[in-house]
Amino acid sequence: MIHLQNIEKVYRTDTVETLAINGINLNIAKGEFLSIMGPSGCGKSTLLNIMGLLDEPSKGKISIDEQDLSRFSDQQLAKFRNQKLGFIFQSYHLINDLRVLDNVELPLLYRTSSTKERKMLASAALEKVGLSNRLKHFPTQLSGGQRQRVAIARAIVGNPQIILADEPTGNLDSAMGNEIMEILINLNRNEGTTIVMVTHDENMANKTHRLVRLFDGSQVQ
Amino acid sequence: MLKHLFKLIWNKRKQNFLFLSEILVSFLVIFAVFSFLTYYYQNYTKPLGFEYERVWAINYDNGQFPKNKDSLQTLYSTLSNSLKAMPQIEEVCYASGNFPYASSTMSTAVKQNGKKFDRVNFYTVSEDYKKVWNVTMLAGRWFEPEDAVSKDKSIVINETLKTAIFGEGSAVGKLIGDFEDKHKMKVIGVVQDIKTAGDYWPAGNAMFNRLDTGYLKDTRNILIKVSPDADATFESQLYKFMTSTFKNSTIEIEHLSEMRDSKNKVTIIPMVIFMIIAGFLIINVALGLFGVLWYNINKRKGEIGLRRAIGASGNSVSYQLVLEALILATLSLVVGCFFAVQFPLLSVFDVPSSVYLIAMVLAVIFIYLLVFACALYPGKQAASIHPAVALHEE
Numbered sequence: 001m002i003h004l005q006n007i008e009k010v011y012r013t014d015t016v017e018t019l020a021i022n023g024i025n026l027n028i029a030k031g032e033f034l035s036i037m038g039p040s041g042c043g044k045s046t047l048l049n050i051m052g053l054l055d056e057p058s059k060g061k062i063s064i065d066e067q068d069l070s071r072f073s074d075q076q077l078a079k080f081r082n083q084k085l086g087f088i089f090q091s092y093h094l095i096n097d098l099r100v101l102d103n104v105e106l107p108l109l110y111r112t113s114s115t116k117e118r119k120m121l122a123s124a125a126l127e128k129v130g131l132s133n134r135l136k137h138f139p140t141q142l143s144g145g146q147r148q149r150v151a152i153a154r155a156i157v158g159n160p161q162i163i164l165a166d167e168p169t170g171n172l173d174s175a176m177g178n179e180i181m182e183i184l185i186n187l188n189r190n191e192g193t194t195i196v197m198v199t200h201d202e203n204m205a206n207k208t209h210r211l212v213r214l215f216d217g218s219q220v221q
Numbered sequence: 222m223l224k225h226l227f228k229l230i231w232n233k234r235k236q237n238f239l240f241l242s243e244i245l246v247s248f249l250v251i252f253a254v255f256s257f258l259t260y261y262y263q264n265y266t267k268p269l270g271f272e273y274e275r276v277w278a279i280n281y282d283n284g285q286f287p288k289n290k291d292s293l294q295t296l297y298s299t300l301s302n303s304l305k306a307m308p309q310i311e312e313v314c315y316a317s318g319n320f321p322y323a324s325s326t327m328s329t330a331v332k333q334n335g336k337k338f339d340r341v342n343f344y345t346v347s348e349d350y351k352k353v354w355n356v357t358m359l360a361g362r363w364f365e366p367e368d369a370v371s372k373d374k375s376i377v378i379n380e381t382l383k384t385a386i387f388g389e390g391s392a393v394g395k396l397i398g399d400f401e402d403k404h405k406m407k408v409i410g411v412v413q414d415i416k417t418a419g420d421y422w423p424a425g426n427a428m429f430n431r432l433d434t435g436y437l438k439d440t441r442n443i444l445i446k447v448s449p450d451a452d453a454t455f456e457s458q459l460y461k462f463m464t465s466t467f468k469n470s471t472i473e474i475e476h477l478s479e480m481r482d483s484k485n486k487v488t489i490i491p492m493v494i495f496m497i498i499a500g501f502l503i504i505n506v507a508l509g510l511f512g513v514l515w516y517n518i519n520k521r522k523g524e525i526g527l528r529r530a531i532g533a534s535g536n537s538v539s540y541q542l543v544l545e546a547l548i549l550a551t552l553s554l555v556v557g558c559f560f561a562v563q564f565p566l567l568s569v570f571d572v573p574s575s576v577y578l579i580a581m582v583l584a585v586i587f588i589y590l591l592v593f594a595c596a597l598y599p600g601k602q603a604a605s606i607h608p609a610v611a612l613h614e615e
Contacts, residue, residue: 045613054530055609075534082532089612093527097232102225109225110532154531 526611
């Protein structure tokens with residue numbers, strides 16, 4: 001599903017070069033639930049951003065769903081992200097000026113779909129995460145766990161094949177974290193969604209199919 | 222997407238209040254500027270209706286002239302003949318003080334079938350007035366000597382007054398009442414409108430009255446049309462001739478071309494000042510808009526990153542931000558147009574509705590262009606924000 005070949009990422013300033021990722025090779029199968037762990041600054045999020053096509057590798061090749069993405073234009077990458085990928089972030093990244101339903105609809109705005117269809121799909125996604133009674137609320141009126149569930153609904157509304165989650169339980173207490181983890185596990189199990197999750201939490205990582213450990217930008221496990 | 226943006230803007234109406242207010246105030250100022258410009262332009266493009274080149278106005282104080290009407294008539298007749306005898310003078314006429322480009326005005330009202338027509342410029346002129354100014358007759362005729370003995374007072378009206386009273390119908394031979402409707406006046410001719418107040422002002426309603434002997438004691442102006450070779454030397458000779466004719470009088474000779482220039486300056490200079498002030502205001506507003514949009518983009522980096530992550534390309538982020546600014550402008554313009562449209566509806570300042578409507582359209586276009594220009598660069602900058610960086614910063 002996702003193939004990373006000798007991925008390297010170097011951040012350059014006028015005076016300093018920082019090697020964030022060094023020669024990562026990784027194959028993630030369809031339907032796999034993979035977690036990435038490592039200390040802060042080891043390159044986990046950078047690797048996830050590269051998989052999510054939000055960042056370009058300095059070297060190496062990435063292909064998703066057997067498509068070589070290195071020659072995709074900005075427009076093509078945007079379309080690919082919209083149709084194939086779903087993102088969940090530690091800080092939720094909800095738009096506070098939009099209601100829950102409108103937040104979940106967002107990915108569908110960049111597709112050809114009618115208002116009615118968007119509303120239907122967004123409502124269904126919110127129902128999946130148990131928030132069908134919070135459609136008209138604003139994010140600021142929700143708890144952290146509820147916000148993360150809205151973010152999950154937004155990630156799955158477009159029915160993507162892959163979900164990339166960057167510390168989805170990082171801002172939550174353990175009970176809320178477990179609830180979120182349950183949702184992700186169910187998504188993986190029931191819908192066959194491939195999930196790549198960055199986490200600091202060993203317990204959460206242990207619930208996934210496979211664990212990849214990074215240290216100083218290199219894969220150590 | 223449009224509905225989504227409307228929703229986003231509506232939910233952020235408090236944050237957008239400054240932006241909306243700026244646009245509204247700018248629109249009203251620009252509307253005022255364009256109203257003036259349109260009004261002046263519309264008047265400027267209308268024909269002048271007369272020839273002012275080579276026309277001189279001689280103003281004198283006639284306080285020591287004979288009181289007897291016949292003696293006065295003889296004096297003026299002799300003076301006119303003497304002036305016409307000069308090779309440099311082509312035409313001569315007497316007129317009330319409100320001749321073209323003069324600073325004085327005289328107005329009255331007329332009545333027709335009980336309806337009153339206000340602000341009618343009232344010119345008292347001798348028979349040769351038409352020749353001096355080369356005024357164009359549209360219907361009927363100009364004054365002739367026999368008008369002095371006609372039963373009803375003969376008048377010539379201009380096209381604007383004719384249209385106001387008679388519409389498309391004929392005015393020649395019709396009677397209209399004076400301001401109290403006590404005396405009837407017979408329209409003997411209709412002349413093309415003459416813009417006596419300068420190139421940028423309308424002719425308005427105008428009525429010409431034949432100068433009779435009763436008015437001679439109040440006459441203080443001689444208008445002459447001179448030949449092309451009339452120079453400063455001739456002007457000096459003319460001055461001497463006038464001082465010898467009107468002893469102890471103060472004589473003043475003015476060239477109508479110079480009077481026209483100064484009359485136009487009275488309109489142009491305040492307008493230029495107004496435009497400069499409006500220009501500074503617009504520059505401030507543009508910088509303000511630019512700043513607000515720039516600030517919004519920096520404040521919304523997380524949202525921009527998110528949109529990029531979920532499927533927006535750089536261009537669509539840029540397009541969205543420009544569109545948002547234009548929608549905000551539209552909201553302000555709707556309010557602005559509500560106020561602006563009251564001007565033509567209530568006929569404020571008696572200016573034609575077309576002036577306000579054109580000004581409104583121009584102001585709307587101007588504001589859209591201004592907002593577009595101010596939003597374009599911040600929009601481009603937003604497009605270039607790296608999604609990973611934007612999401613990380615948030």
